[in-house]
Amino acid sequence: MNLPPEQSSAGPARLIVLDGVDGCGKSTQALRLVAHLSGLGRQVEHVREPGGTTEGELLRDLLLDRDSDLSPGVEALLFCAARRQLLEKRIGPCLEAGTSVVCERFHPSTFAYQAFAWGLPEEQVLELLHGWAGSPEPDLTLILDLPVQLAAERRGVSTDRIEDRGVDFQDQVALGMKRYAEVCFKTSVVIDADGDEDQVAARVAEVVRGVL
Numbered sequence: 188m189n190l191p192p193e194q195s196s197a198g199p200a201r202l203i204v205l206d207g208v209d210g211c212g213k214s215t216q217a218l219r220l221v222a223h224l225s226g227l228g229r230q231v232e233h234v235r236e237p238g239g240t241t242e243g244e245l246l247r248d249l250l251l252d253r254d255s256d257l258s259p260g261v262e263a264l265l266f267c268a269a270r271r272q273l274l275e276k277r278i279g280p281c282l283e284a285g286t287s288v289v290c291e292r293f294h295p296s297t298f299a300y301q302a303f304a305w306g307l308p309e310e311q312v313l314e315l316l317h318g319w320a321g322s323p324e325p326d327l328t329l330i331l332d333l334p335v336q337l338a339a340e341r342r343g344v345s346t347d348r349i350e351d352r353g354v355d356f357q358d359q360v361a362l363g364m365k366r367y368a369e370v371c372f373k374t375s376v377v378i379d380a381d382g383d384e385d386q387v388a389a390r391v392a393e394v395v396r397g398v399l
Contacts (some may be wrong), residue, residue: 200282204293207331210342213291219388232281235291237269240276251347259305266297270320295367303363327398330364331380
């Protein structure tokens with residue numbers, strides 16, 4: 188007998204977020220996690236943000252363009268808009284169809300970059316994110332914690348206006364990520380991302396097992 192997606196032997200679909208400072212290994216670990224979940228018999232989709240939709244990619248270009256002159260408040264609003272579009276057009280439909288989603292970046296980035304590092308009020312940013320881009324909620328948010336200098340060395344030359352802000356700014360972002368994990372502790376886990384690709388992937392997989 189064919190069971191509906193939410194009752195399949197692989198379990199219900201999950202939304203899992205990977206976040207962290209630029210160069211921490213999000214893309215690599217997202218791909219590893221997609222492969223891991225697929226190996227467990229799950230249907231899984233990989234998305235990034237901002238992006239993942241036609242409108243989201245346009246907003247991504249605007250947000251990262253070195254010619255853009257955007258205040259932190261405008262940045263927060265645009266990131267939230269791109270995220271809501273991704274939730275409505277990609278993530279929500281995937282979960283409803285029984286397909287799990289691995290997403291690169293989510294609320295921790297907006298909180299860490301625009302609130303903690305840029306100084307926007309934390310509560311206002313959280314209210315914006317949870318009020319306008321809060322459904323569906325992630326089942327698990329993994330914050331990859333890597334020393335900022337090492338992350339910068341891995342990343343190499345900056346390629347956009349946000350990476351251009353330098354190591355001191357990224358130091359504040361890293362603290363903001365940990366602050367987000369404290370505030371949203373029920374679904375957030377900080378993972379040591381200092382190690383080779385296989386070591387970090389094993390740490391990620393161990394935590395993910397808890398929500399499967």
